[in-house]
Amino acid sequence: MTAAAPVSITMVKKRLANGEPCEKCAQTEDMLRRRGVWEQIDEVVWAIEGDDASSGVELGRVHGVEVAPFFVLRFEDGSEEVYTSGMRLLRDHLSQPRADTSASAKPAGKAPDAGLVSNLASQWQTLEPGEIVRLALERFGERCAVVLTGAEDVVLVDMAVKSGAPFRVLFVDTGRHHAETYALIDDVTRHYGIEIKSVLPASDELRKLLEEKGQNSFLRDGHRECCAIRRSRPLARALDGFDAWIGHQRVGRELESPGSEAVVEVETGQAPESRGLVRVNPLVGWDNNALWSYVRKHGVPHNELHDRGFRFIGCEPCTRPIRPDQSDREGLWWWETPPASDESSEPLGEGI
Numbered sequence: 380m381t382a383a384a385p386v387s388i389t390m391v392k393k394r395l396a397n398g399e400p401c402e403k404c405a406q407t408e409d410m411l412r413r414r415g416v417w418e419q420i421d422e423v424v425w426a427i428e429g430d431d432a433s434s435g436v437e438l439g440r441v442h443g444v445e446v447a448p449f450f451v452l453r454f455e456d457g458s459e460e461v462y463t464s465g466m467r468l469l470r471d472h473l474s475q476p477r478a479d480t481s482a483s484a485k486p487a488g489k490a491p492d493a494g495l496v497s498n499l500a501s502q503w504q505t506l507e508p509g510e511i512v513r514l515a516l517e518r519f520g521e522r523c524a525v526v527l528t529g530a531e532d533v534v535l536v537d538m539a540v541k542s543g544a545p546f547r548v549l550f551v552d553t554g555r556h557h558a559e560t561y562a563l564i565d566d567v568t569r570h571y572g573i574e575i576k577s578v579l580p581a582s583d584e585l586r587k588l589l590e591e592k593g594q595n596s597f598l599r600d601g602h603r604e605c606c607a608i609r610r611s612r613p614l615a616r617a618l619d620g621f622d623a624w625i626g627h628q629r630v631g632r633e634l635e636s637p638g639s640e641a642v643v644e645v646e647t648g649q650a651p652e653s654r655g656l657v658r659v660n661p662l663v664g665w666d667n668n669a670l671w672s673y674v675r676k677h678g679v680p681h682n683e684l685h686d687r688g689f690r691f692i693g694c695e696p697c698t699r700p701i702r703p704d705q706s707d708r709e710g711l712w713w714w715e716t717p718p719a720s721d722e723s724s725e726p727l728g729e730g731i
């Protein structure tokens with residue numbers, strides 16, 4: 380038995396060509412879950428049958444492993460150790476609580492450390508968005524959600540479907556979307572045959588806001604309070620238990636923190652539940668032309684409000700159509716003075 384406790388454990392699972400996980404991998408995961416130690420597995424990457432470039436196959440090549448599942452343990456001194464038996468791993472390393480090896484050790488179920496995220500960001504920065512989506516789903520497995528809020532996100536759903544990896548979709552339902560947006564959600568559900576989980580505001584927080592300030596407090600007090608209650612905090616709560624989420628940065632953050640986008644980053648949102656999550660932004664390198672050319676080429680369902688001049692589509696009272704010569708700000712929260720540059724944005728869920 381290795382005396383030292385690992386600082387991270389990666390499980391490599393095999394996915395068959397038909398998209399199903401291999402039975403032994405599923406059984407091993409089930410065993411670890413039943414023993415209550417699954418949260419000690421930091422990440423899951425996939426070895427996809429017939430895809431030599433998949434992350435799991437690559438890890439197998441590096442470590443000379445030809446079976447699945449297997450586990451790669453990393454230690455503080457930089458060494459690595461491979462286990463091909465879940466039971467042996469359980470006996471040697473998972474029966475005791477993991478050592479807290481640093482002051483910034485992440486809580487169970489949260490994302491990898493900032494160093495790993497920074498490495499991913501530099502490795503993925505130049506890849507095509509579809510490739511980034513595939514790699515993110517392979518690396519974070521079912522603990523990665525696609526967050527659906529606008530036209531860009533449907534593109535991400537399309538890429539996730541094409542990746543063949545399992546994924547979950549969350550829709551942030553503020554309760555104030557346009558009717559056309561709710562129609563789009565139904566359309567996407569049918570088009571891809573997927574389930575979309577609606578994320579709703581907490582009823583007590585919403586009731587308090589409405590009772591104290593009415594329906595349209597954002598017109599007087601600015602959008603932040605309402606957005607926090609209807610969007611950011613509900614999404615943060617819904618992402619509790621996930622390691623990563625895939626979304627877009629175009630709305631809100633792009634307006635308020637232009638140039639701040641990275642392909643992968645550690646979530647630093649105001650909602651505590653979200654901090655430490657990995658946020659994957661595959662579309663940061665795309666402009667509107669690239670986005671809409673993908674939508675047209677792949678027949679991706681889109682919100683018909685875009686055809687009526689909406690550049691951004693969020694809540695009905697806060698977004699409106701604009702002419703090509705108008706700035707983005709004219710179409711979103713236009714009654715507000717643009718925030719000062721030192722005012723931080725609300726990263727999680729700031730995109731509509």
Ligand code: SF4
Pocket residue numbers: 553555597601602603605606607609610693694695696697731
């Ligand atoms: S976009 Fe407007 S209505 Fe929607 S949550 Fe934000 S402030 Fe509230």
